[in-house]
Amino acid sequence: MWTALMVLAAPAEAEARTIRTGGFGAEVRKSGPPRPSVPDTDGLTSLSHLPSRRPRESAPTRPPDPAASDPADSDSDSADSDSADREFAERGVVAEGTTARDWLLRHGVTVSASGGYLRLFADAICSRELTLRRVWHTAREVERRGRAGGAVISLLVEGSLTLRDDAGAEREVATGGGFVLWSDSSVAAISRGRCGTVEVAVSREILERFFAWADAGATVIPQGLTTARILLAAATTALTGPLAPRDPAWDSICSMIASGISALLAEVGPALLPSAPVTAVRLLRRAHVAIERHCRDASFDVRSLAKELSVSMTTLYAAFEHSPCTPAQAIRSARVGLARRMLDHRVSPTAADREAVAELAGFLSAPAMSKALRADRRRRGG
Structure with missing residues (x-):
């Protein structure tokens, strides 16, 4: 689907390349998929707010929090360190090359092999308890880090992924499936082309309300689980609208999505008797x-x-x-x-x-x- 969208966008991109500024012939690039007219509850079409034009290597939208400029925020070894300390929403992020790498790094993803010129489209809502992301990128291999004490649920909506752990063991993730990354574990994710995911990262406080924390590793989410589609629809709808962490409805949204996570993890994990200590x-x-x-x-x-x-x-x-x-x-x-x-x-x-x-x-x-x-x-x- 992303390929078809890129083909449709090609004439507009070609037109953008003809625009020259000043006497230097600087190229202005118009890239990315079109904006949907309805909420994308399947997470399969475009990101929500596409900027009309963005020069190559220009920075994506920065979070409004003043702490965004503090270099100490980016020095933490744990994933989601940036979003765990601050509350902000980023929508319509369009980035390429080094700028795309930096954005991914701030969100717990290290690009190991770009496989060509790196491109990125993303939306994100970040808070201390819950972080939602919708990310599309062209990197061939990345290292995904978890969230210390919590979990990152990554749902694959386009492409295919192969997970490789520290021991070299590989596991396939199919479109419509995903994986759960526990605590501050890390896993290499290898794709054979463009990759689109919707991620839900929760803190330990939320996770322990309904789930006994597993200490390490990654668990593959099988393709086609109803609970995964429900969680995907809820997260994507929240990302598509104007919702922000400081909105009065945010706490209720967090509770709703936490219930979706609870249902998914109950289906993915082993069945347990209610009296289990x-x-x-x-x-x-x-x-x-x-x-x-x-x-x-x-x-x-x-x-x-x-x-x-x-x-x-x-x-x-x-x-x-x-x-x-x-x-x-x-x-x-x-x-x-x-x-x-x-x-x-x-x-x-x-x-x-x-x-x-x-x-x-x-x-x-x-x-x-x-x-x-x-x-x-x-x-x-x-």
Whole structure:
């Protein structure tokens, strides 16, 4: 869709290139997608307020807070340090090259490889409790940092992403899915072209109202979750309108979006019994993150999970008593979900396809994968 918008914008951009100022022939560039006439609740079309013209390398709209000029604000190692300390709204940000890199850096994203001339379009509403961003950029690889004590939920609305952790393990993120980055963890995100995301970053205070904080890592959000679409619609609508953190409605908006985050994380994470104590909940959340990270390894089993979490087998099984599944079932369920998503991309998978998918999903063989898939369908009543 972004490609089509760029094609439609090409005549206007060509016209802008013919405009010369003074006797120096300075180029004035008109770039970016057109402004939508209705709220973009799917997050798939343009950003909300496109400036009519912006010279190349000119700075994006600066936050109105006077602290924006304080260099100390940009020295923090944690993501969202800029937005966590100040409250502001930025809309219609259009930037290129170094200016685009600087904007992304202030918002917790370091460009590792631009893959050509970097371009950026963005909207953002930032406060201490909650930050909303809608970002489109052309960088080929970036490093995304989390928010200390909180979480960053990144929903992919255009393009594809591959996440790579410090150990070199890679996980695919499909359009319509996303990922959750816990606390101040970091992850490399690799795209094969233009990439558009809507991000919701929450503080520890908000996260702990409804969710036991997981200590590290990233969790992939599967494609097509209803709760993800609801959160995406709410965040995009807030970004499209004139809302700002100092508005009287902001606290209510934060509560509404926090409820959307709670629903999404409940769907992404493991099911928990209402009576589960906090210690068990936290261990189960950590176990879920570890399983999602290592389930592709066929040798990863319950004993490996306990070792990864630095707990005894007894402690691990005691925590899973508050979950409707055992540790082994949780590992198998993660592998089944991964295999199903990969098979869904193949219209008529061949025997070779099934063997490849089984290996990538952590099964010992294609027959073992098929057996697990059949058992899962019976359990679901399919």
